[in-house]
Every structure is written in structure tokens, then in C-alpha cells.
Amino acid sequence: MRSNVFKGYFFALVATLAFSNVYIFSKAALNEVHLTQFGVYWFAIGFLVSLGFALKNKKLSQLGTLTKKQVRILVILGILEILTTTTFFISVNIIPDPSVTSFLGNMFPVMVTMGGVVLLSERFNWIEAIxxxxxxxxxxxxxxxxxxxxxxxxIKGTGIVFINAILATSATLVVKVHVKKLSPELLGLNRTAWLLVYSFIMFFIYGQSFIIPVSALKNIAIGSVLGPFLAIVSVYYSYTYIEASRSAIVQSLKGIFVLIGAYLFFHSFPAQHQFIGGIITVIGVLVMTLAKAGFFRKT
Known part of the structure; x- marks a missing residue:
């Protein structure tokens, strides 16, 4: 049992580190290319890597045994992921400092925790409320x-982050309920496939060019392997071992990593009140995590 819990937190930590770098590399690429150009290359690379991983682990055979309900779940998740990912990258593009975007993203674990209480009957106490x-x-x-x-x-972009948190919470809860019946590899491949198709549609609607700077392509290549592949698969694996709320709370630490990465990569640092607010969000989410783990219970 302890081994499974350790695996869950390990995968959540891997996802956290990978997600942290997504903020950095996606912001760097979006500074040079249009959002639709970014999407096509980002998810094309992510899809190819996810497909290769699924083939290696022989998970594509599951496609032939999917029930109608599972197909509906994959379709619902695909639509949710399109909305979630679009709002995420719009917020990254709008908000100048990626660390600010990341700190605001801590609304996500809060909503996951509340959603777990309402929909998954997970326990919630007054310390978690704090x-x-x-x-x-x-x-x-x-x-x-x-x-x-x-x-x-x-600040501009706050509403987009809030909408993104609601959509991401919905997708997370759907995955948590069905992840044991659908493999993480298949869920990850389903996500990137939907997003790639959507990106191509928007690419042609906006009439963009396939020609982009080499520097942008490098940032996209690194970020897409970390994001659409490594981070997503790691998150799905973590859900097979620990509660969705615990995994999401570990991921809330990404703000610290993004803060360091943004300073080293862009030489940027949030305003004093934003930094203080960001640390408060991290503390709040850590309080939630410790309370969920029973740290504050009397022995």
C-alpha cells in the first residue's frame, strides 16, 4: 500500500516538474509565433511521441475492446481537453510573466478538492477549508x-485562468473515475489526437504559414515532449495510485519551479504583491494537502 502511495506521489512530482517547464517553453515559443502555428507543431510532436509510447507498451489493442460508454468518455474528454488547453495557452500568451500564470493556476487544485468532495465523496475538514x-x-x-x-x-487574463481551472477540474474528475478502465497511454493519446485535429482546423481558419523560426521550433519540441506526453501520462499514472486532489496539490508546487525558471530564462520576476500572493496560494494548497493526508489529526 505504501509502495503504491509513493508511486502516486512520484508520478505527481514528475508531472509537476514537466508542467513547470511547459510554462517556460510555451511562453518562449508564443513570443515568436501565432497561437495556431504553435498548436500544430506542439501537438503534432506530442501526438507522435504519445503514439510511439502507446505502441511500445502495446496499449492500442484496447481500441478494439472499447465499449460505447468508454467511447463517449473519450469524446467528452477530447472536447474538455480542447477547451481546457486552449484557455491555458491563451492565458500564457496574455499574461507577461509565466510565474504569475502558474500561481493563478493554483485555483485548479482548490476546485479539484471541492469537486472531489461533491462528486467523489472525498472527505473535507475545516483545516482544508482554511x-x-x-x-x-x-x-x-x-x-x-x-x-x-x-x-x-x-489583471488581464485572470478570467481565462479561472475558466481554465473549471474546465481542467471537470476533465480531472472524469479521468479519475475512469482511469482504471482506460490506460494512461490511451488517455494521453486521445488528448493529443483531439488537440492536433483542432489545431489544424484553427490553423487553416487563420491562414497561417508552416514556416516558423528555428528557435521557436526548438522550444516547442522540448515543451511538447514535457507537456502533451510526459506531464499528461505522469498525471494519469498518479491518479491510479492516489486521490486526484492529492495529485493536484503536489502539482501546485509548480509555481515555485516556474518562478525560478522564468527568472533564469526571461530574467523576469513578478511584482512584490504578486509574489506574496503567489506564496500564499502555495501555502494554502500545502495546508490542504497536509490536512488531506491526516497530518493535523490528533494521535
């Missing part, structure tokens, strides 16, 4: 601009 409040308060501090109207109250 963590939720801290995480949401930190997100407010990060995004607050001092404006007096709804349009100017928060």
Missing part, C-alpha cells in the same frame, strides 16, 4: 490591480 481560503485569497492578491470597475479590477 487552505482553500488562503489559496483563493492569494489568487485575489496576485490578480488585483486596484481598479474600481469589474473590467479593471483584475
Amino acid at each position: 487552505g482553500v481560503i488562503l489559496a483563493l485569497a492569494g489568487a485575489f492578491i496576485i490578480s488585483y490591480t486596484g481598479g474600481t470597475t469589474l473590467k479593471t479590477l483584475f
Whole structure:
């Protein structure tokens, strides 16, 4: 049992490190190319790597035994992933500092935890509630601009991150319920296939060119292996060993890694109040994680 829990946290940590680099390399590429150009190359590489991994592990044979319900689940997940991933990269493109985007993304584990309580009957206590409040308060501090109207109250892109968190939570809960019947390799391949098709459609709608800078292609190649392949598969594997809320909470630490990466790669650092707010979100999510693990229970 302990071995399975360790594996779950190990895969969650691998996913965290991979996701952290996605913020960096995707931002670097999006600084040079159009979002639709980015999507085609990003998910083409991700799809090929995912397909190779699925073939190596002989998981494609599962396609012939899928039930109608499982096909519906894959379709639902495909649609959710298109919406989730599109809003994610739009937020990365809009918000100048990727560490700010990452810190705001801590709304995701909060929503996963709440969704686990409501839909998966996972337990929730008052200490976890404190963590939720801290995480949401930190997100407010990060995004607050001092404006007096709804349009100017928060930094540009905050609403997109919030919508992304809702969509990502929906996809996570669907995967958590069905991951033991559908292999992580198949789920990852399904995700990249849908996103690749969608990217091509948007690419031709916007009439973009396949010619992009070599530097952008390098960043896309590195990021797409880390994101659509390594991070996604690791997340799905973590769900087979630990609760979705625990895995998501480990992933919340990505803000620290993104902060370091953004400083080293772009020489950027968030404003003081955004940094403070970001640390508060991390503390809030850690409180949630420790409470979920029973750290605060009396022995």
C-alpha cells in the first residue's frame, strides 16, 4: 500500500516538474509565433511521441475492446481537453510573466478538492477549508490591480485562468473515475489526437504559414515532449495510485519551479504583491494537502 502511495506521489512530482517547464517553453515559443502555428507543431510532436509510447507498451489493442460508454468518455474528454488547453495557452500568451500564470493556476487544485468532495465523496475538514481560503485569497492578491470597475479590477487574463481551472477540474474528475478502465497511454493519446485535429482546423481558419523560426521550433519540441506526453501520462499514472486532489496539490508546487525558471530564462520576476500572493496560494494548497493526508489529526 505504501509502495503504491509513493508511486502516486512520484508520478505527481514528475508531472509537476514537466508542467513547470511547459510554462517556460510555451511562453518562449508564443513570443515568436501565432497561437495556431504553435498548436500544430506542439501537438503534432506530442501526438507522435504519445503514439510511439502507446505502441511500445502495446496499449492500442484496447481500441478494439472499447465499449460505447468508454467511447463517449473519450469524446467528452477530447472536447474538455480542447477547451481546457486552449484557455491555458491563451492565458500564457496574455499574461507577461509565466510565474504569475502558474500561481493563478493554483485555483485548479482548490476546485479539484471541492469537486472531489461533491462528486467523489472525498472527505473535507475545516483545516482544508482554511487552505482553500488562503489559496483563493492569494489568487485575489496576485490578480488585483486596484481598479474600481469589474473590467479593471483584475489583471488581464485572470478570467481565462479561472475558466481554465473549471474546465481542467471537470476533465480531472472524469479521468479519475475512469482511469482504471482506460490506460494512461490511451488517455494521453486521445488528448493529443483531439488537440492536433483542432489545431489544424484553427490553423487553416487563420491562414497561417508552416514556416516558423528555428528557435521557436526548438522550444516547442522540448515543451511538447514535457507537456502533451510526459506531464499528461505522469498525471494519469498518479491518479491510479492516489486521490486526484492529492495529485493536484503536489502539482501546485509548480509555481515555485516556474518562478525560478522564468527568472533564469526571461530574467523576469513578478511584482512584490504578486509574489506574496503567489506564496500564499502555495501555502494554502500545502495546508490542504497536509490536512488531506491526516497530518493535523490528533494521535
